[in-house]
Amino acid sequence: MNSKTKLLTFVTVILAVSSLTVSTVVAKAKLTNQSKLFINGIGTVQVGMTVPQAAKAAGTKLVGDAPNNNCYYVKPQNQPKNLSFMVTKGRISRVDVRQNNQITTLKGAKIGDTEAQIKSLYPGQIKVTPHKYVQNGHYLTFIPKDRGDRNYRLVFETDGKLVTEFRAGKLPEVEYVEGCS
Template identity: 80%
Template sequence: MNSKAKILTLATTMLAVSSLTVQTVVAQAKLTNQSKLFINGIGEVRVGMNVSQAAKAAGTRLVGDSPNNSCYYVKPKAEPKDVGFMVTEGRISRVDVWRNSKITTLKGAKIGDSEARIKSLYPGQIQVTPHKYVQGGHYLTFIPKDRADHNYRLVFETDGKRVTQFRAGKLPEVEYIEGCS
């Protein structure tokens, strides 16, 4: 093989690997059931993004209520199911997870976990308050220690024993008990 052919082969190989790498990054950026919830977003979607930016970061269309309201929800058109984004003032302000036991927080907390497990995952940072609608239930609120995160929370709702749903986002929206109602 002459040197011109070697260079062409090398360039073709590099282009193929580069293309594969870009496709892998795009695939990883898509919002899935393996995406992790953290105090200011999920996967690549961040609190503060507008809906268009969030859809691009999620790699899927976000559909939902009319944006004419000052507060409304959008959700991924396809997967993951039972994930919603609260939008206030045109920006994502919180992420809600219902009935989806596959999505976890960065520490691995998920729907179905015991209250004790949540407290053990976030030692000394969980504030427990009574649930407004579920007798014996609680809100387990993770309060971050990092000063940069002081306006964010992670809230686990329980039936008194196990997590039934959870959400993350900025204050005050993350603490709204009835969503946009």
């Protein structure tokens, strides 16, 4: 092969690999059931984003309640199911996970875990309080030690034994037991 052919072949290979890499990065940016919930977001969606920013980060349209200045919810149009975002003052303030045992926290906590499992995943950082509506149920609230995260929480709701739903977000919204009600 002459040098022009080698160069053309090299450039073609580089472009093909770059194209695959970009496609992989874009695919990873989409919100899925494998996205991890952390104290200030899920996957690439972070608390503090506007709904359009969150939709772009999620790689999907967010649909739901009519926007208002106080509080409303949006959710991914398709997947993942049973995941919603609370919006206050025009920005994502918390993420709620219900009836979806595929989504986990960064440490692996999920719906169906026992209270003991949650406490063992977050030793010394779980505050237990009685559930407002579920007899014998609890709120297991993860309180971060890092000063930069002090305004965020993970809240696991239980029936007294197992996690039934969980959420993450900023104070005070993450502690609203009735959501936007």
